[in-house]
Amino acid sequence: MSEVRCLNCLKRFPVLPKAETAICPKCKTKYRISWPTPNQAKVRGLA
Amino acid sequence: MVLKGKVAYINLSTRKLSQEFVPARMRTLYLGGRGIDMYMLYNHLKPEIDPLSPENVLLVGAGLLGGIPCLGSGRCDIAAKSPLTGAIGDSNLGGFFAPELRFTGFDHLVITGKAEKPVYLLVKNDEIEIREASHLWGKDTFETQTIIRKDQDDENVKSLVIGVAGENLVRFANILTGMKNSAGRTGMGCVMGSKNLKAIAARGTTPLEFAHPDELLEYCRQMNDMITSTRWSKAQSRWGTMIIYSNTNTTGLIRTRNFQLNRLEEGQDLEPENIDRYSIGTSGCYGCAVHCRHRYILREGPHAPLYGEGPEYTSLGAFGTMVDCKRMETILVANHLVNKYGLDTLETGGLIAWAMELYEKGILNDKITNGLKLEWGNEEALYELISNIAHREGFGNTLADGFRKAIPKIGNGSEYYAIQVKGMSNLHSDERPTPSFALGIATSTRGADHLRSRPAIDMYGLPEDVLEELYGGPVAPDYNSYDGKPRMVWWQERLYAVTDSIGLCKFQTVFCSVHAPKWKEFSKLIQLATGMEISEAQLMEIGERIYTIERLFNLREGFSRKDDNLPERYFKEPTQIGLPVARNKKIDRERFSKMLDEYYELHGWDNNGIPRTDTLKKLSLHKEPSNLM
Numbered sequence: 225m226s227e228v229r230c231l232n233c234l235k236r237f238p239v240l241p242k243a244e245t246a247i248c249p250k251c252k253t254k255y256r257i258s259w260p261t262p263n264q265a266k267v268r269g270l271a
Numbered sequence: 272m273v274l275k276g277k278v279a280y281i282n283l284s285t286r287k288l289s290q291e292f293v294p295a296r297m298r299t300l301y302l303g304g305r306g307i308d309m310y311m312l313y314n315h316l317k318p319e320i321d322p323l324s325p326e327n328v329l330l331v332g333a334g335l336l337g338g339i340p341c342l343g344s345g346r347c348d349i350a351a352k353s354p355l356t357g358a359i360g361d362s363n364l365g366g367f368f369a370p371e372l373r374f375t376g377f378d379h380l381v382i383t384g385k386a387e388k389p390v391y392l393l394v395k396n397d398e399i400e401i402r403e404a405s406h407l408w409g410k411d412t413f414e415t416q417t418i419i420r421k422d423q424d425d426e427n428v429k430s431l432v433i434g435v436a437g438e439n440l441v442r443f444a445n446i447l448t449g450m451k452n453s454a455g456r457t458g459m460g461c462v463m464g465s466k467n468l469k470a471i472a473a474r475g476t477t478p479l480e481f482a483h484p485d486e487l488l489e490y491c492r493q494m495n496d497m498i499t500s501t502r503w504s505k506a507q508s509r510w511g512t513m514i515i516y517s518n519t520n521t522t523g524l525i526r527t528r529n530f531q532l533n534r535l536e537e538g539q540d541l542e543p544e545n546i547d548r549y550s551i552g553t554s555g556c557y558g559c560a561v562h563c564r565h566r567y568i569l570r571e572g573p574h575a576p577l578y579g580e581g582p583e584y585t586s587l588g589a590f591g592t593m594v595d596c597k598r599m600e601t602i603l604v605a606n607h608l609v610n611k612y613g614l615d616t617l618e619t620g621g622l623i624a625w626a627m628e629l630y631e632k633g634i635l636n637d638k639i640t641n642g643l644k645l646e647w648g649n650e651e652a653l654y655e656l657i658s659n660i661a662h663r664e665g666f667g668n669t670l671a672d673g674f675r676k677a678i679p680k681i682g683n684g685s686e687y688y689a690i691q692v693k694g695m696s697n698l699h700s701d702e703r704p705t706p707s708f709a710l711g712i713a714t715s716t717r718g719a720d721h722l723r724s725r726p727a728i729d730m731y732g733l734p735e736d737v738l739e740e741l742y743g744g745p746v747a748p749d750y751n752s753y754d755g756k757p758r759m760v761w762w763q764e765r766l767y768a769v770t771d772s773i774g775l776c777k778f779q780t781v782f783c784s785v786h787a788p789k790w791k792e793f794s795k796l797i798q799l800a801t802g803m804e805i806s807e808a809q810l811m812e813i814g815e816r817i818y819t820i821e822r823l824f825n826l827r828e829g830f831s832r833k834d835d836n837l838p839e840r841y842f843k844e845p846t847q848i849g850l851p852v853a854r855n856k857k858i859d860r861e862r863f864s865k866m867l868d869e870y871y872e873l874h875g876w877d878n879n880g881i882p883r884t885d886t887l888k889k890l891s892l893h894k895e896p897s898n899l900m
Binding site: 264269 | 544
């Protein structure tokens with residue numbers, strides 16, 4: 225499963241495939257997600 | 272052999288040409304590219320000359336590994352005394368020119384004097400010709416390259432060219448090759464213009480002979496796999512350096528409205544995904560598998576049809592966040608204009624953002640701006656001012672001289688709002704939450720700059736043991752911290768100095784990925800390509816030598832510790848918005864000063880930033896200038 229890094233607390237956490245949003249389990253910051261490749265998630269902005 | 276590259280000395284005043292092989296000792300001390308350029312600049316340039324005089328020396332240098340089949344090996348270094356800052360002028364561009372130059376048999380060009388009339392240089396397989404260029408004068412950067420190719424009846428001629436900005440001696444004019452690869456920083460295009468030199472064209476067919484070609488090819492394949500497997504590289508290959516915007520703007524690390532805010536609210540249209548609306552594919556530089564630039568077309572709107580390449584992350588800031596323009600289309604148009612006119616995108620955007628803030632504060636008014644309404648987000652004013660700067664028309668003429676000359680001319684407290692160091696505009700990054708980045712822009716030898724030392728991996732919160740192993744000493748993993756950050760900057764300075772000297776792309780080194788190539792891989796590549804055995808420790812020492820000779824140059828020109836500083840606003844105004852990690856942050860003056868002390872000590876410089884005698888001896892710099900070349 226692809227991971228992203230929280231931009232606030234820097235914790236890495238997994239993102240479900242094709243997910244459009246994700247929440248950092250540590251600091252609860254919610255992000256919009258995009259996919260440069262089908263297997264690589266990246267933070268797009270705040271949700 | 273790849274080490275048989277020559278240096279050509281070209282005097283445009285006397286039209287005298289001479290050439291010699293690059294001495295082997297120079298290779299072991301400075302490698303090539305930026306390293307040898309810096310050595311020659313320190314040796315050939317008389318102190319305190321006017322950068323626009325014929326006495327200035329323009330250096331063009333291909334890297335020691337330029338032309339190998341990996342790692343973006345098409346980088347070319349251009350150097351001179353900067354007309355923008357009066358300090359080191361040095362800029363580095365990708366594309367295809369540097370390998371082509373090497374294929375002619377030349378690795379370095381040393382250009383002095385001033386031509387009576389516009390000329391261009393044609394470097395063709397061991398021969399150099401000074402050719403008349405009145406038919407090129409006044410042409411934009413794209414037209415100029417096309418005409419030279421037609422003149423030569425050869426589509427494979429690669430040229431470094433200036434646009435009208437360079438002709439008009441705009442102090443931050445760039446040198447361009449292709450549609451977007453530019454030596455943007457420090458005004459090297461202005462130096463070309465001052466010499467009446469419109470272009471340098473190269474066409475070579477001499478193959479590079481490597482010491483261990485089969486092993487080199489196999490190792491380059493491994494390097495390409497190593498690079499393209501990093502998360503950074505995969506993302507970069509999809510959206511270029513624009514990819515950085517999502518993270519920095521979300522966090523609150525982007526200068527907005529010059530320096531008033533640290534995030535562009537409602538800036539979604541600038542997200543890199545939106546380039547897909549205009550992109551017709553991607554393209555890359557010589558020897559690079561990443562392909563980080565988009566080729567884009569505007570098919571509709573007042574500026575259509577328009578073709579361009581890029582834009583880089585820098586242009587998102589220069590013509591987006593800093594001037595509060597929120598449309599991707601604005602970025603694409605402005606990016607096209609600066610490339611066409613031959614302007615540094617960063618300096619142009621930085622100066623216009625400054626002018627907009629001065630306009631808002633009433634320091635500038637319609638009378639001074641010749642009726643130009645420099646309001647935030649006014650994209651038509653942005654386009655017009657870009658053109659005015661390039662043509663030195665109206666208020667653009669004031670900005671065309673850069674911060675150092677524009678500040679006293681405008682006066683009225685305008686200096687406080689100028690986000691510059693040593694006379695050069697900073698990137699649109701906001702370094703108040705990141706002391707390592709702040710130290711880097713303050714100490715960079717060419718003025719505020721992210722490409723001289725930025726430890727971008729500081730943003731990742733990497734484990735302490737990983738950082739300690741990489742940097743050779745303790746470094747705090749928290750990017751808000753000041754602890755150990757001078758060590759990061761010092762290490763990255765040396766890595767980038769070596770990267771620029773072997774002629775590889777620093778984006779494919781430890782810039783944004785800790786897994787990317789560094790000393791060990793460089794050492795191996797040099798051995799396979801040239802046969803030279805240079806250890807990792809020796810490479811670090813070479814990096815130190817290059818950075819120190821740049822320091823010596825600046826000291827000779829009157830720069831000192833007082834110039835290794837930040838704009839006042841970094842110390843006085845805390846960030847307003849963004850995630851908690853970036854909010855309410857400013858640089859602590861006392862801790863900044865301590866970082867500077869530590870940074871000097873790591874270099875072996877005294878508290879005033881002057882290299883100590885033992886440091887100079889250790890680096891074989893105690894007898895410079897020695898004029899070995």
